[in-house]
Amino acid sequence: MQHEFSLDYAKHLDDKDALKQYRNKFYIPYVGDKEAIYFLGNSLGLQPKTAQDEVLNVMENWANFGVEGFFMGEDPWLNYHKTLSPILSDIVGALPHEIVTMNHLTVNLHLLMISFYRPTATRYKIICEAKAFPSDQYAFQSQVKLHGFNPADAIIEVHPKPGTHLITKDDILATIEAHKDSVALVLFSGVNYFTGQVFDIETITKAAHQAGAKAGFDLAHAAGNIALQLHQWNVDFACWCNYKYLNSGPGSIAGAYIHEKHLSDTNLQRLEGWWGNDEKNRFKMEPTFTPSPNAEAWQMSTAPMLLLATHKASLNIYKEVGFNNLVAKSQQLSSFMFYVLDTINTDGKYFKIITPTNPNERGCQVSIIVNADAKAVFDKLLPNGIFADWREPNVIRVAAVPMYNSFEDIYLFGITLHKLLAQ
Numbered sequence: 001m002q003h004e005f006s007l008d009y010a011k012h013l014d015d016k017d018a019l020k021q022y023r024n025k026f027y028i029p030y031v032g033d034k035e036a037i038y039f040l041g042n043s044l045g046l047q048p049k050t051a052q053d054e055v056l057n058v059m060e061n062w063a064n065f066g067v068e069g070f071f072m073g074e075d076p077w078l079n080y081h082k083t084l085s086p087i088l089s090d091i092v093g094a095l096p097h098e099i100v101t102m103n104h105l106t107v108n109l110h111l112l113m114i115s116f117y118r119p120t121a122t123r124y125k126i127i128c129e130a131k132a133f134p135s136d137q138y139a140f141q142s143q144v145k146l147h148g149f150n151p152a153d154a155i156i157e158v159h160p161k162p163g164t165h166l167i168t169k170d171d172i173l174a175t176i177e178a179h180k181d182s183v184a185l186v187l188f189s190g191v192n193y194f195t196g197q198v199f200d201i202e203t204i205t206k207a208a209h210q211a212g213a214k215a216g217f218d219l220a221h222a223a224g225n226i227a228l229q230l231h232q233w234n235v236d237f238a239c240w241c242n243y244k245y246l247n248s249g250p251g252s253i254a255g256a257y258i259h260e261k262h263l264s265d266t267n268l269q270r271l272e273g274w275w276g277n278d279e280k281n282r283f284k285m286e287p288t289f290t291p292s293p294n295a296e297a298w299q300m301s302t303a304p305m306l307l308l309a310t311h312k313a314s315l316n317i318y319k320e321v322g323f324n325n326l327v328a329k330s331q332q333l334s335s336f337m338f339y340v341l342d343t344i345n346t347d348g349k350y351f352k353i354i355t356p357t358n359p360n361e362r363g364c365q366v367s368i369i370v371n372a373d374a375k376a377v378f379d380k381l382l383p384n385g386i387f388a389d390w391r392e393p394n395v396i397r398v399a400a401v402p403m404y405n406s407f408e409d410i411y412l413f414g415i416t417l418h419k420l421l422a423q
């Protein structure tokens, strides 16, 4: 697409955008008396205007029915989550019974590793990306120690080549091959939180399986951002949070996926609780655990209805928009974002983009390293009405998300960033 760096052109793209009205379904924060440019849907997605009503519905049912709220009212709590799994399964490319909404991301990562990281004396290594999100690094280290291994020996990180920021597929595959007799689990993010690089989930999964290992993915920055086909790609397990691209609120309930082929495996290890017991006899209070015939077998505790309420408000908007339409708009937004950044960055004099330019290798996040005094430039963004974030040592991350960002947002960001850099 041949772009232009002008307000008229950006407004023209907005006029043609079939999804532009969805912005009105969200509260956009203000800076001063102006709507801000919110480029942090990759950190905390904005609040759907319907979220408060959904919370209120749960509160009213609690007031009106007490514990009978599980069975009474318009949306009985016992079945509340059942309308959510099909929407999520569309977003992550899974079958509805492969999805469970529960806990928080790091907790789910641990619970799934309990099931799928089953090291033996000879096959015990975890292969992952270097500089994975810290919570994931802590999870890997503590899991390895839980099984009596030494993280320095058992965790194999794949690094970018010296002087570069991205990890090549060849290096990932070569690392799996090099450890094929000792690797138990290959665990990558879907999209790296720092660089915005998308990993080739299908190819990594295939290589992991050929080496005799399981393949799991942390989709915190992938779910709701890029197109996924977890089931078809034969991914063993995955987990994600719903507060980033999926707009379900700070600390919202998280999601997990377990491939269908594992659901009937009676030898599988799992930490269990009564809410994972088959619904048919969950309330018989019997001493034996009969797992739900779906991913809900991993759910240990009573579903937190107040958290599910905001999640539901958000997912209903996804259902209305259609996830494929969002991905298509996302590609158009980021194409314009790259164009604007290139235009203001004459001869690369101000910054370097470390996110891949190839649309198949990135989602909507763009990470830039600013040459000048990066932190000083960053600190002026918010007073100028722009929400972006800072990652040590020198990276500014911005995400123009298709649900509520506009082409005009990107244009205005370009103008402001250029002004600050040229000062």
Ligand SMILES: *Cc1c(COP(=O)(O)O)cnc(C)c1O
Pocket (backbone or CB within 6 Å): 104, 105, 106, 107, 133, 135, 136, 189, 193, 218, 220, 221, 241
């Ligand atoms: C955001 C993020 C987390 C955060 O974990 P919580 O348990 O939700 O606090 C973990 N891992 C990755 C890769 C993330 O991007």
